[in-house]
Amino acid sequence: MTVKELVNKIFFIEILKGLALTLSRLFTHAVTIQYPKEKRLIRPGFRGQHALVRDPDTGWVKCVGCGLCAAYCPSQCIHIFTTEGDDGKKIVEKYEVELLRCIYCGFCVEACPYSAIALTENYEYSDYSRDALYMTTEKLLSNWDKFMSGKKGEDYFKKFWRPLSEDFGTPEGQAMFRKAGKG
Ligand code: SF4
Ligand code: SF4
Incomplete structure (x- = not known):
């Protein structure tokens, strides 16, 4: 194990990065839509029925x-x-x-x-x-x-x-x- 990997492990760096990403998204516009009330924009060439x-x-x-x-x-x-x-x-x-x-x-x-x-x-x-x-x-x-x-x-x-x-x-x-x- 390298020193960098050891430090990452001790200080839970990956978890902290994940939490930071979650926090940064808390105040942005939601990407989910309320289907079927809301519908996605269909782009040309969409492969439907x-x-x-x-x-x-x-x-x-x-x-x-x-x-x-x-x-x-x-x-x-x-x-x-x-x-x-x-x-x-x-x-x-x-x-x-x-x-x-x-x-x-x-x-x-x-x-x-x-x-x-x-x-x-x-x-x-x-x-x-x-x-x-x-x-x-x-x-x-x-x-x-x-x-x-x-x-x-x-x-x-x-x-x-x-x-x-x-x-x-x-x-x-x-x-x-x-x-x-x-x-
Ligand atoms: S019928 Fe469906 S699976 Fe067959 S070629 Fe067309 S899109 Fe592809
Ligand atoms: S069978 Fe009809 S739809 Fe299929 S490739 Fe030939 S002309 Fe096109």
């Missing part, structure tokens, strides 16, 4: 079912269902996410070449059932309308997820998502 991007041109799901997001997802919690249409072309049937397995890494957003999946600012979605936390295509699309529609959604990709902003338009020649209610 998922949303499927609504195509501004078609008004429908933008995803083309390429599966890149699902391949990248470390939790394997993205499920994409595709079929073949009468003309032999691929049709995307469903896009679903198991929120209970997601680790909110954001890889799905990064992997998507068409900016078709987003992580919204919504973190208030706790529930008592597994079903409520299983995101169907409809729930994911309605999240876009609730949390990311208009300029907010555009800014999300243009400002935060550069350089994917260049791909914000509808992709040509790709599989399309089956419209709701169509067999």
Whole structure:
């Protein structure tokens, strides 16, 4: 043991340092917030509940079912269902996410070449059932309308997820998502 360590031990230097820090904080503004009355400021790029991007041109799901997001997802919690249409072309049937397995890494957003999946600012979605936390295509699309529609959604990709902003338009020649209610 060095002399310095011995002196620290005898005079409880570390404890005194800790007490000094506590005392210095007694008269400063509290960093805790009274949730849910008070809420934290959400910064751009926050990784909350998922949303499927609504195509501004078609008004429908933008995803083309390429599966890149699902391949990248470390939790394997993205499920994409595709079929073949009468003309032999691929049709995307469903896009679903198991929120209970997601680790909110954001890889799905990064992997998507068409900016078709987003992580919204919504973190208030706790529930008592597994079903409520299983995101169907409809729930994911309605999240876009609730949390990311208009300029907010555009800014999300243009400002935060550069350089994917260049791909914000509808992709040509790709599989399309089956419209709701169509067999
Ligand atoms: S945020 Fe990460 S874990 Fe969650 S769905 Fe996307 S890729 Fe998977
Ligand atoms: S969200 Fe993007 S990466 Fe995932 S399947 Fe759809 S188009 Fe492909």
